[in-house]
Amino acid sequence: METLSTPLPSLPRYSTSLTVNNDHDHPVFLHIKQCTNSSQLGQIHAQMLRTGLFFDPYSASKLFAASALLPFSSLDYARRVFDQIPKPNLHSWNTLIRVYASSPEPLQGILIFLRMVHESPYYPNKFTFPFVIKAAAEIFSLCVGQALHGLAIKASLGADVFISNSLIHLYLSCGDLDSAYRVFTMIGEKDVVSWNSMITGLAQRGCAEKAFQLFQEMEEEGVKPNDVTMVGVLSACAKKLDLELGRWVCSYIERKGIRVDLTLSNAMLDMYTKCGSLEDAKRLFDMMEEKDIVTWTTMLDGYAKLGEYETAKQVLDTMPRQDIAAWNALISGYEQNGKSKEALSLYHELQQSQIAKPDGITLVSALSACAQLGAMGIGECIHAYVKEQGIKLNCHLTTSLIDMYSKCGDIKKALDVFYSVDRRDVFVWSAMIAGLAMHGQGRDAIDLFSRMQETIIKPNSVTFTNVLCACSHAGLVKEGKTFFNQMEPVYGIRPGVQHYSCMVDILGRAGLLEEALDPENNGAYVLLSNVYAKTGKWDGVSRIRKHMRVTGLKKEQGCSRIEVNGVIHEFLAGDNCHPLSKEIYSKLDEIVVRLKSAGYVPNKSHLLQLIEEDEMQEHALNLHSEKLAIAFGLQYVEVSQPIRIIKNLRVCGDCHSVAKLVSRLYNREIILRDRYRFHHFSGGNCSCKDFW
DNA sequence: CACTATTCCC
Incomplete structure (x- = not known):
């Protein structure tokens, strides 16, 4: 302690006495403000420790605020500085809560708030609440938010417009639109932030119509919208997919001379792409003098979602930095347009290249592609990656994992995931x-x-x-x-x-x-036509088929998939595209012979189209894609593993009987996913009990 | 000493 309380004579240019408690204008504060990097700040920190100035709470709070808030600051360093302060003042406590609130660990902000209430002699003031409420909003904790709201009222701060605005944001983040609106209406003098909080919050919560309405009310009340307002309004247009309205908003911005910064330009760009006008988007993009990663990603996402993959890829190759959001935009573009294989191959490319690290969003898209394809091997790898990386399961990821396991046929693993999570x-x-x-x-x-x-x-x-x-x-x-x-x-x-x-x-x-x-529903018609076909009411079938022809509904071509060692093999009815096609057909012949000797009679009542000749009917049945997949699976799937097949249409009754018999005669488990459900075949029986 | 609202990828 002695060294600390004894200023070294050689050191201080502004070496001072320790009686600085009332000196709020110490020269060192100017130096703190002018710091441009962390080593300069570190020198001042060291000097303040040596001179003892650091042990003046006000001076310490100045240094701490700089270490926490200056652009080059790190939260770790700021925290070390805070922990050195023997008796942090209220300002320091508030600053610590503030930086945690907008850090990756907002919960810490709430914990610090609690520590402050218990350990310090201070009551939270009008600055404390906006910070700690922000922290609650970041973790979407409605109950913490409500408690803080109560505390603010008890502290007679219920009418503070900053606190009210923070509460509006909090309630909207937590999905409690009614409470947000109640706080909003209670504000005596609503400022532009009050309106902006409501407008952006409503737009984000999917209440685009209401957001736009509020924007009009705001104008009527004579509050001038600013650039942040317009970001919210554009986001509402994007959600509504209303290009005309979006264009009107852009002209409004120009007319009113609202400052267009990069964020607002990006919001305009996003509106254009979401509303499907790549022309407008491209024009704006080319005009923008300043572009950031969001600009590029927005443009890339626009192309990807509208199916212009080549251009999207070009954007990816051209952009200055390929961060994970850019990859996600392209992967999800493929996945959402049903191009699952392309989505997975891009995911693979990302893993190989290590250009960016997959995050939760990447994995959600990739898992969803696996689910569509029934690619359980790849899905399991992704699950393993999640565990390996210690990525915490949020509800999005949990949903995707459950969906992937369910659609890949492993309902037990899906249940394991469901029961393992607490949210x-x-x-x-x-x-x-x-x-x-x-x-x-x-x-x-x-x-x-x-x-x-x-x-x-x-x-x-x-x-x-x-x-x-x-x-x-x-x-x-x-x-x-x-x-x-x-x-x-x-x-x-x-x-x-x-x-x-x-x-x-x-x-x-x-x-x-x-x-x-x-x-008019395609699925329902096909279903109904199948019901008719099953009960032998062929009149009904032709009537419905005719109606489908007239209304332009088409039945897809049958297709079955099977994954072996991470490779997906695809079979169409009667196709011989597969390199092992010959082998597969001879295996199929062998199966049919063996099945027939066990008493199998091809069941033609399940044919939807009436084919006159018996032999032709039998031939058509044998070409069904799921039979090809079964023949392939029997040869190439390890004996200890079930044969998992994904069929895009409903399995027909004949293939169903074949699968049952194969499961018994070949002693193999077959898990077949059709358009509507799963069939687990084993020992000659099916889990659907022949009712599907 | 200060605070609240801002765009892209699920």
Whole structure:
């Protein structure tokens, strides 16, 4: 302590006495302000320690604020400085909360706030609240936010406009639109930030219409919109996909002479691409003098989402820095347009090149591509990568993993993921219900739906589609009807076309065909035509097919996929594109002979098109893509592993019998995903109990 | 001593 309290004579230019408590204008403060790098700041820090100036709380707070807030600062260093201050003043506490609030660890801001309340002699003031409320908003904690709101009111700070604005932002981040609006209306003198908080928050929460309405109200009340306002308004236009409105907003910005900074230009660019006008976007892009990574990524995303992959790739190659968001834009562009293989190969390229590190968003897109393809090997690798990297499962990732495992046929692994997490939002629950439904575990799906209702998570439209789907796959007619009838009166969800097609399915299978009819829906028609075909009502089939021809609905070509050692093999009905085609067909012949000797009779009633000649019918049946995949799988999938096949259409009855027999005669487990559900074949039986 | 609202990839 002695060395610290004894200024070294050789040192200080402005070496001083220790009685600086009231000296708020010490020359060293000027030096702190003028620091341009961390080593300069470090020198001042060292000097202040030597001179003892650091032990004056006010002076320490000056140094600490600089170490926390200057552009070159690091949070680690700032924290070390704070921990050295024997008795931090209120300003220092506030600053620490402030930097944590906008750091990767906002929770720390709340913990520091609590420490301050318990350990320090200070009460939170009007500066403390905006910082700590921001921290609560960052972690989306409604209950912490509510507690802070209460504390602010108790501290007689409920009318402070900064605090109110922070609360608006908090409530909107947590999805509590009503509370946000209540705070907003209570503000006596709303400033531009109050309006901006509401407008941007509503636009982000999907209430674009309401956001735009508020923008108009703002004008009527005579509050002048600024550039931040316009960013929010443009984001609302983008969400509405309203190009005309977006163009009007751009001309409004020009007319009103609103400052157009880089962020606002980027928001305009984003609006143009989201609304589908690459021409407008390109024109603006070429005009922009300053561009940053967001500019490039926005442009790249625009091309990728509209299917212009070549141009998107060119943008990726041209941009100054390929960060992960840029890769994500291209990967998700492929994935969302159904180009799963391209998405995965790009993901692979990213892994190989190590140009950027995959993040949660990358993995969500990649997992979704695996789910579409049924590529479980790759999906498992991604799951392993998540664990390896210690990436925490958020609800997005959890949903994607459950969806991937379910759609790849491993419902047990999907359940493992579901039970391993402690946070489940409506999408996580819905995905798990969907998984159980597609595996024919209708009862379990309904049980899960009941358990969901013991939580605070409210079911949405998707949840109901999945619940009805579960009823349909498990033949739960009574339950299906009950849920359907409860949707609007009990849950306030208006049934949409998906819910109606589930009901067509449910009622159709129960032989209550007259109860199901339906709006223009391809799926429902195909389903209905299959129901007719099954019951032998060929008149009905031709009538429906004719209607489909007239209305231009097409049945896709049958296609089956199988993944072996991370390579995806694809078979079309009757195709001989596969390099091992010859071998596969001879294996198929062998299978048919063996099956026939075991009593198998090809079942032609499942043919949708009437083919006159018997032999032709049998031939057509044998060419079904899932049979080719089974023949391939028997040869190339390890004996200890199930043969997993993904079919894009519904499996036909004949292929179903073949798969059952193969599972017994060859003693192999076959897991087949068709368009609607999974079939687990083993020992001559199927999990669907022949009801699908 | 100071605070709140801002664009891209799921």
